[in-house]
Amino acid sequence: MQNVVTEVSQVFLDPTFLAIQFLNGLQLASLLFLLSVGLSVVYGLMNFINLAHGTLYMLGAYIGLSVARGSGSFWLALIVAPIFIAALAAVFHALLLRRMQAASPMKQILVTFGLIYVGLDVVRYIWGDYSHSIPAPDFFAGSVHLLGEVYPSYRLFMIGLGWFVFIALYYGLERTRLGAVVRAGVDNREVAMSLGLNIELAFFLVFCLGCGLAGLAGVVAAPVLSVYPGMDMSILVLTLIVVVIGGPGSLRGAALGAFLIGMFETFGQVFFPAIASVIVYALMAVILLARPGGLLPVRPS
Amino acid sequence: MKEPLLFVKDLHAWYGDSHILQGISLSVWQGRASAILGRNGAGKTTALKTIMGLIQRHSGLVRLGTLRLDELPAYRVARAGVAYVPEARGVFPSLTVQENLTVSARPTQGDWSIERVFDTFPRLAERRGHKGKWLSGGEQQMLAIARALMTNGRLLMLDDPTEGLAPNIVEELNNLLRDLLDDGLSLLLVEQNFEFATNLSNEIYVLGKGRVQWSGSASDLIANGDVTRTWLGV
Numbered sequence: 001m002q003n004v005v006t007e008v009s010q011v012f013l014d015p016t017f018l019a020i021q022f023l024n025g026l027q028l029a030s031l032l033f034l035l036s037v038g039l040s041v042v043y044g045l046m047n048f049i050n051l052a053h054g055t056l057y058m059l060g061a062y063i064g065l066s067v068a069r070g071s072g073s074f075w076l077a078l079i080v081a082p083i084f085i086a087a088l089a090a091v092f093h094a095l096l097l098r099r100m101q102a103a104s105p106m107k108q109i110l111v112t113f114g115l116i117y118v119g120l121d122v123v124r125y126i127w128g129d130y131s132h133s134i135p136a137p138d139f140f141a142g143s144v145h146l147l148g149e150v151y152p153s154y155r156l157f158m159i160g161l162g163w164f165v166f167i168a169l170y171y172g173l174e175r176t177r178l179g180a181v182v183r184a185g186v187d188n189r190e191v192a193m194s195l196g197l198n199i200e201l202a203f204f205l206v207f208c209l210g211c212g213l214a215g216l217a218g219v220v221a222a223p224v225l226s227v228y229p230g231m232d233m234s235i236l237v238l239t240l241i242v243v244v245i246g247g248p249g250s251l252r253g254a255a256l257g258a259f260l261i262g263m264f265e266t267f268g269q270v271f272f273p274a275i276a277s278v279i280v281y282a283l284m285a286v287i288l289l290a291r292p293g294g295l296l297p298v299r300p301s
Numbered sequence: 302m303k304e305p306l307l308f309v310k311d312l313h314a315w316y317g318d319s320h321i322l323q324g325i326s327l328s329v330w331q332g333r334a335s336a337i338l339g340r341n342g343a344g345k346t347t348a349l350k351t352i353m354g355l356i357q358r359h360s361g362l363v364r365l366g367t368l369r370l371d372e373l374p375a376y377r378v379a380r381a382g383v384a385y386v387p388e389a390r391g392v393f394p395s396l397t398v399q400e401n402l403t404v405s406a407r408p409t410q411g412d413w414s415i416e417r418v419f420d421t422f423p424r425l426a427e428r429r430g431h432k433g434k435w436l437s438g439g440e441q442q443m444l445a446i447a448r449a450l451m452t453n454g455r456l457l458m459l460d461d462p463t464e465g466l467a468p469n470i471v472e473e474l475n476n477l478l479r480d481l482l483d484d485g486l487s488l489l490l491v492e493q494n495f496e497f498a499t500n501l502s503n504e505i506y507v508l509g510k511g512r513v514q515w516s517g518s519a520s521d522l523i524a525n526g527d528v529t530r531t532w533l534g535v
Contacts, residue, residue, distance in 0.1 A: 195376075197376055
């Protein structure tokens with residue numbers, strides 16, 4: 001017994017082991033960031049709670065699956081699926097969400113919750129009940145040697161993609177005209193409109209972009225997690241927690257929230273598997289007690 | 302007299318079930334200033350917001366030149382030529398001074414450019430890289446006016462621009478608005494400062510309980526003790 005404890009603690013405190021877990025945490029954070037940024041910004045900007053955001057992630061994965069199988073190219077899937085999902089989001093917005101913006105949060109939750117089930121049945125109808133997978137692209141199919149360990153290079157690609165999207169969005173928000181219009185609309189929507197800015201159009205474009213990123217997350221996740229009906233539900237809760245602790249509407253908040261949840265979830269599974277699922281909720285409770293508006297709220301209270 | 306630039310007739314507005322504006326009519330002529338005076342809660346701010354297209358539930362006619370504004374969304378009213386300086390300035394706190402000026406600029410529609418603004422407001426040029434939230438009250442007011450000018454509208458609507466400003470800044474503001482009038486811009490002013498408003502404006506509308514209770518020239522209003530006592534409490 002004594003021996004086992006020593007051995008286990010040696011493995012857990014091994015710096016290489018910790019570094020690898022850290023990378024795993026970053027990889028999960030990257031995925032959560034891609035998923036939560038759209039949800040967060042749409043909730044923060046348009047006051048719209050879209051529970052079906054995860055459905056777009058699942059659809060992105062399935063469309064990526066079909067494109068990758070049809071063309072044999074992961075990269076084509078990575079480009080086509082998000083565009084398709086963004087276009088789908090535009091239709092969805094025109095038909096439904098635009099009419100529901102003034103509705104109460106409870107109605108928004110009920111309608112978008114219903115859409116989760118619609119999405120589930122659509123996926124079952126088209127692709128069936130089985131679980132699928134998209135193979136990683138050839139270029140990232142192998143492993144790299146890192147700190148004397150072997151680490152799948154595709155996971156490093158996921159981490160890099162998360163950072164790339166974060167930096168691109170940050171640059172777009174801070175340095176482009178559309179970014180300035182969006183910030184003006186967030187600061188004071190009424191004044192921005194009365195200066196001639198079409199805030200509704202700007203927010204609509206942001207909505208489509210955010211949904212497209214959920215589709216991107218679906219394709220990116222497919223080689224690592226499997227593609228199956230209901231894959232959206234398993235990640236939706238973590239995504240919602242990221243939005244809440246980061247501060248709705250905040251780009252940096254979504255990044256920070258994704259980082260924290262990615263790490264706590266990953267290290268929790270390794271060190272305290274028995275209570276791993278409780279850890280992230282506890283973290284959320286503690287953060288919300290200290291900062292009810294989230295860590296980096298858009299409008300400081 | 303020739304046709305007014307802004308013509309408002311029988312304008313009503315509601316917040317929920319409360320009937321705030323109960324049929325006001327007013328005009329602003331090219332190169333001249335009209336002012337709306339009245340106590341707190343008389344409906345002055347609502348009048349400007351309704352003209353701007355910001356109040357959902359409304360009825361009545363609003364015309365700028367020959368163009369009907371009353372069914373247009375706010376951003377179209379702005380693009381049609383109404384420049385607006387809202388109550389409490391509404392400077393965008395997370396945008397820099399320069400971004401505040403350029404985000405809504407329509408430089409092709411008139412001769413207000415960033416260079417001319419920085420020329421007219423040297424203080425804003427010095428602070429162009431600062432975020433809006435770090436400006437003083439006077440600087441924010443200048444920025445809000447400069448930002449409105451950059452939209453190159455034909456009518457400038459100002460909601461209580463002297464509020465909270467030091468006397469020397471109010472004087473500066475007065476001179477600036479006079480210059481703008483001389484340039485041919487038209488003003489519609491909502492004011493708490495009686496002297497400031499009567500000094501600048503040609504036409505005065507006294508608002509009370511959501512209606513125009515009195516209208517006429519500034520000098521007539523100054524001479525009319527009954528109106529100022531009853532509706533303005535001056």
